[in-house]
Amino acid sequence: xxxxxxxxxxxxxxxxxxxxxxxxxxxxxxxxxxxxxxxxxxxxxxxxxxxxxxxxxxxxxxxxxxxxxxxxxxxxxxxxxxxxxxxxxxxxxxxxxxx
Amino acid sequence: xxxxxxxxxxxxxxxxxxxxxxxxxxxxxxxxxxxxxxxxxxxxxxxxxxxxxxxxxxxxxxxxxxxxxxxxxxxxxxxxxxxxxxxxxxxxxxxxxxxxxxxxxxxxxxxxxxxxxxxxxxxxxxxxxxxxxxxxxxxxxxxxxxxxxxx
Numbered sequence: 001x002x003x004x005x006x007x008x009x010x011x012x013x014x015x016x017x018x019x020x021x022x023x024x025x026x027x028x029x030x031x032x033x034x035x036x037x038x039x040x041x042x043x044x045x046x047x048x049x050x051x052x053x054x055x056x057x058x059x060x061x062x063x064x065x066x067x068x069x070x071x072x073x074x075x076x077x078x079x080x081x082x083x084x085x086x087x088x089x090x091x092x093x094x095x096x097x098x099x
Numbered sequence: 100x101x102x103x104x105x106x107x108x109x110x111x112x113x114x115x116x117x118x119x120x121x122x123x124x125x126x127x128x129x130x131x132x133x134x135x136x137x138x139x140x141x142x143x144x145x146x147x148x149x150x151x152x153x154x155x156x157x158x159x160x161x162x163x164x165x166x167x168x169x170x171x172x173x174x175x176x177x178x179x180x181x182x183x184x185x186x187x188x189x190x191x192x193x194x195x196x197x198x199x200x201x202x203x204x205x206x207x208x209x210x211x212x213x214x215x216x217x218x219x220x221x222x223x224x225x226x227x228x229x230x231x232x233x234x235x236x237x238x239x240x241x242x243x244x245x246x247x248x249x250x
Contacts, residue, residue: 015131020138020145020209027149031129035122039157042128046135046149046204051214064214068149068205071218075225083232087239094243 009033012047026050026063045070110191114160118195121156128154128199138209145209150201158195164188 015027031044050063127133136148167186203219 011129013129013131015135018138020140020147021143021211023209023214025147025207025209025214027131027135027147029131029134033126033129038118038159039155040122040125041153041155042125043151043153044129044134045151046131049207049214049216066214066216068207068216069218070151070204072202072204072221072224073151075220076228079225079228079232083236086236090236090240091243094247098247 006035006037009035014050017052022054024052024054024063026052106189111160111162114191114193118158118160118193121158121195125154125156125197128152135207143211147207147209148203149205149207150203152199152201154197154199156195156197158193160191160193162189162191164190 010030010032012028012030015029018025018027027049028047029044030047031042033043034041046068048068049066051066052063053061133152134149136150138145138147140146164187167188202221202224205219206217208215208217
């Protein structure tokens, strides 16, 4: 059975809650899906964990949201930006010297 | 002849349907269950891994039909009178490829002290990116100097 249409879709999903050590954990992930007639691509990454005390039914407090930060990706983006800035600075400096 | 054409079209449709079913299975990668691992408990501590998952899939198919050629044996001993238009040969084919990759992002630790998310730092990946970045900066510098000398 075909479930989805062609196109690009960015969606946040929540997994069924999991009870661990008296805490109710709900895992959230974000998926980027590209569907073309003969091609498909999915990038799925963890986003956050929602923590509720107890079974979550008696608690009136909102669930605590703990974000999952991808340190490696942030570092890679930082390196990319730094390298780009250095390259541009070097090019500008060289152009000024000639001028 | 009509039966053969119908069979040919049916096989094409079947191949396309199989490809689309495969594409639907790819959607399973988008579920949170693909990202978060099953909890592993030891004493008071429970550990759950979380990874980034990436997968891709591509496929293609095609087919064709045309008048069938006459084999050498049939040319020598014709058993029945047939015109070339009576015999039609057809064929279909398809192919595809895919990949899937996962990288650990963080470990979720549930302990009596609370819930902690401990990030996983991929030093190898960062080191490779750093080396590539430094190399590209030196390459840019080299190109600028070379152009400067020519002028």
